[in-house]
Amino acid sequence: MPELPEVETIRRALEPQLLGRRLAHIDVLERVHLLKNCTPEALQERLVGRRLTALGRRGKFLIFEFGPWAMVLHLRMSGRLLWTPARHTRLVLQFRDEEEQGRALYLDDARRFASLYLVRADQLDEQKPLKDLGLEPLTPAYTWAAFRRLLDSEREVKRLLLDQTRLAGLGNIYACEALFEAGVHPRKPARALSPEEARRLFEAIPRVLRRALRAGGTSFDRYRRPDGSIGRFQEEFRVYGRAGAPCPRCGAPIERITQGGRSSFFCPRCQPF
């Protein structure tokens, strides 16, 4: 479900609530699928009693740093972090606050695809799952030179944009929307983009992500902010999920194709091959 704008929206909502708070309890209700490199006991031992020293994000990963140890969480398709219990609660993080009342954050994840790693905080860049992540689109590292290097591939540009080891944070929605904004056909081999197309795509990616952030992300299905409120970016979709509907720019019907088992939506007139 969540791509970079949704994960960053969650991060921004949680940070002021949680930074400096002490973790009182951690309950793992689903260990088999969720815990990738540790046991519930190890999680408890390393994290309980510690204060949250940082809440970060890399690509679609949320990084809860508790002093020397970090809990790295990926929500995958259906994961949500909520302040209230939900139908498919897989993990509960109980924080102590000043008044000692305590507040709990619930990981709700119907499809059980979410994943959690326990990593030493000083090893985050060297260990799974963050070590192979590619370029971050909303950071100073995202430069024209770095982006052009990334496009040096025969692969279809849409599939390249989804490869997290090349570019971190884009998912199906924002890859489709950025390609539309740039006027680039999703099937075009990355290397075959003209310099103008490459430049437009380079600029469209952060622009689309920032617009989505401003809207609080996309909630056409399950995604919610931790307080349960929804994002509004689905109201701004130009192509995603709009097969057959008129292109907002030229009126031609939006097409849907399949690439790597995933749907791509594009305007055949505005995004010529």
Add this chain to the structure above:
DNA sequence: ATTTCATCCTGGAGGC
């Protein structure tokens, strides 16, 4: 070395 494919799992929507 790439690239495709199936798979993990559950729920919702739509067809009949």
Add this chain to the structure above:
DNA sequence: TGCCTCCAGGATGAAA
């Protein structure tokens, strides 16, 4: 109402 099929914001590891 019930049953069936398809689809889903993601990623991985095996197979081709």
